[in-house]
Structures are given as structure tokens and as C-alpha cells.
Amino acid sequence: MNTPPLLPPLRPIPLKERISVVFIERGEVDMLDGAFVVVDVTGIRTHIPVGGVACIMLEPGTRVSHRAAALAARVGTLLVWVGEAGVRLYSAGQPGGARADRLLYQARLALDEGLRLKVVRKMYAIRFGEEPPARRSVDQLRGIEGVRVRRTYQLLAQKFGVKWSGRDYDPASWDTSDLPNRCLSAATACLYGVAEAAVLAAGYAPAVGFIHTGKPLSFVYDVADVYKFETVVPVAFKVAASNPVGNPERAVRLGCRDVFRQTKLLERIIPDIETMLAAGEIAPPPPAADAVGPAFPDANGLGDAGHRG
Numbered sequence: 001m002n003t004p005p006l007l008p009p010l011r012p013i014p015l016k017e018r019i020s021v022v023f024i025e026r027g028e029v030d031m032l033d034g035a036f037v038v039v040d041v042t043g044i045r046t047h048i049p050v051g052g053v054a055c056i057m058l059e060p061g062t063r064v065s066h067r068a069a070a071l072a073a074r075v076g077t078l079l080v081w082v083g084e085a086g087v088r089l090y091s092a093g094q095p096g097g098a099r100a101d102r103l104l105y106q107a108r109l110a111l112d113e114g115l116r117l118k119v120v121r122k123m124y125a126i127r128f129g130e131e132p133p134a135r136r137s138v139d140q141l142r143g144i145e146g147v148r149v150r151r152t153y154q155l156l157a158q159k160f161g162v163k164w165s166g167r168d169y170d171p172a173s174w175d176t177s178d179l180p181n182r183c184l185s186a187a188t189a190c191l192y193g194v195a196e197a198a199v200l201a202a203g204y205a206p207a208v209g210f211i212h213t214g215k216p217l218s219f220v221y222d223v224a225d226v227y228k229f230e231t232v233v234p235v236a237f238k239v240a241a242s243n244p245v246g247n248p249e250r251a252v253r254l255g256c257r258d259v260f261r262q263t264k265l266l267e268r269i270i271p272d273i274e275t276m277l278a279a280g281e282i283a284p285p286p287p288a289a290d291a292v293g294p295a296f297p298d299a300n301g302l303g304d305a306g307h308r309g
Contacts, residue, residue: 018054022053024056028062030067032045036071073094076096078196099203102305106219106277116280122275123210138211156229179240180236183236183237183240184236192224202273202304202305207219223272231263
């Protein structure tokens with residue numbers, strides 16, 4: 001007689017049902033008794049509901065076991081290795097990834113200038129709440145957006161009483177930036193982690209962007225910019241205005257996590273990605289007639305289109 005398994009197989013749950021981001025520093029991440037745990041230097045164990053988290057940021061001083069990385073992959077949680085205070089994104093484990101049909105669809109939209117322009121216009125329409133000016137190229141729209149962005153930074157600085165000299169930072173030396181820029185860097189890092197988790201969960205390629213190009217996370221930057229001034233930028237200025245002692249980046253991260261929940265970002269982001277791409281008004285290409293299908297089809301999962309298994 002076959003004995004049924006004690007536990008059901010691990011399957012990803014939709015991104016919209018998860019909490020946004022968790023930061024881990026100076027601890028060993030492992031899987032003990034089937035659970036994802038962090039063990040600190042004193043031996044204290046902290047359990048993390050890895051299957052219910054969209055993105056885990058691993059800061060310096062953190063070591064991850066093979067079993068923990070495998071568990072995160074199975075449940076569709078993105079592991080991101082970041083620098084001190086979470087303001088450098090070094091590498092990421094891939095919990096899902098591009099599906100062939102969606103990757104070809106995304107690539108076709110990005111390669112055709114007319115289709116690309118439609119997608120970019122929709123991104124700006126969602127971001128600014130109004131249709132962008134007609135008969136403008138992508139480059140012209142980018143210039144218009146740049147003016148609005150700089151003006152928005154100035155207005156937020158005035159609102160929160162922060163001295164603002166412009167967005168200025170050196171990626172090779174983050175600590176030399178002033179407090180507002182350090183807070184902004186920490187805030188955008190949080191948003192980029194969540195946006196990358198969403199892009200992968202939706203089955204698209206992070207590198208194939210429409211406004212940004214030439215970077216491994218170009219599409220992530222495109223998506224994140226849609227929500228940046230609605231979510232994390234006000235948090236960064238608010239924290240900078242309070243001039244916190246000790247660790248302002250931690251205050252920024254906590255504020256970002258709260259605003260992600262308040263704005264229901266994880267519920268909106270994948271449907272918004274589909275809306276942006278649908279502006280191209282083409283259908284995803286069907287598989288080639290002579291293509292060989294999978295020998296062992298995956299069972300229907302609980303997660304999003306890009307989640308594995």
C-alpha cells in the first residue's frame with residue numbers, strides 16, 4: 001500500500017498574496033525542519049515564511065545554504081544580494097523567469113519602434129495619470145519626463161523641508177552622498193527588488209526594456225519608475241527630513257514596506273505590466289507548428305505565470 005506524503009508539494013503562491021520584502025543581515029540562512037530560518041551569531045533562530053515573501057534582500061555578513069536557496073526557488077521567492085544598507089544590487093537568484101511565449105512577445109514589442117512607442121506612452125499614462133503629448137518620439141517623451149521628475153523632486157524637498165541639490169550619487173561610493181540621496185538610493189533599491197520579483201513572476205525578461213536599455217534590469221527600471229513617486233520617493237524625503245540617528249536606511253526600508261502594503265502594490269504590479277504591454281495591440285505569438293512540446297508537462301501551479309513548478 002502506498003503511503004501518502006506527510007506534506008503537500010511546495011508550490012508558489014501568487015505575488016499579490018505575499019508581503020513585499022524582508023532584509024537579512026549578519027546571519028546564516030538555512031532550512032531546518034522544512035522551514036526557512038536565519039541563525040544569528042548567538043544561535044538564535046528566526047523563522048521566515050519564505051513562501052509568503054516576494055523578495056528577500058541579503059545584506060553583507062549573510063551566508064546562504066544550498067538547501068535554503070533551493071527552497072526559495074521552489075516557492076518562488078527572489079533572493080537578492082545587496083550591499084551595506086541595501087543600496088547596491090549585486091546579484092539575484094531567479095525564482096521564475098521568462099516563458100518562451102512571453103519573452104518572444106516582449107521582444108517583438110521592444111524591437112518594433114511603433115509598438116515600442118505605444119508601450120512607452122502607456123507607461124507614462126499610468127505613471128502620470130494622463131495621456132502624454134501626441135506625435136512625440138520615445139526620446140522626446142523621455143525629455144519631457146526628465147523635466148517632470150526633476151520638478152517633482154524639488155516639490156517633495158520643499159514639502160518635507162529637505163535641502164535638495166539634485167539627484168547626485170556615485171555608484172562606486174554610496175557613503176559619500178548626502179542624506180537625501182542615500183535615503184533615495186535605499187528606497188529605490190527596495191522598489192527594484194519588488195519590481196524584479198514581479199517581472200520574473202509574470203514570465204518576462206528583466207533585461208528587455210522599452211525606456212531603459214543596455215542593462216540587465218532595464219525592464220525592471222521601466223516598471224519601477226511607474227510607481228516610484230507614488231511610493232518610495234516620498235518615504236525617502238520624509239525619513240531624510242527627520243534626520244534619524246544611526247541607520248537612516250533601515251527607517252527607509254520600513255517605510256517602503258509600509259507604503260507597499262498601503263498602496264497594494266503587489267496586487268497591482270503584474271496586471272499593470274500586462275496593461276502596459278497590451279498597449280502594443282498585438283497577441284503573443286503561437287508556438288511554431290513543428291516545435292516539440294514538453295515531454296513531462298508541469299502540473300497546474302498556484303503561482304504566477306513565470307513561477308516554476
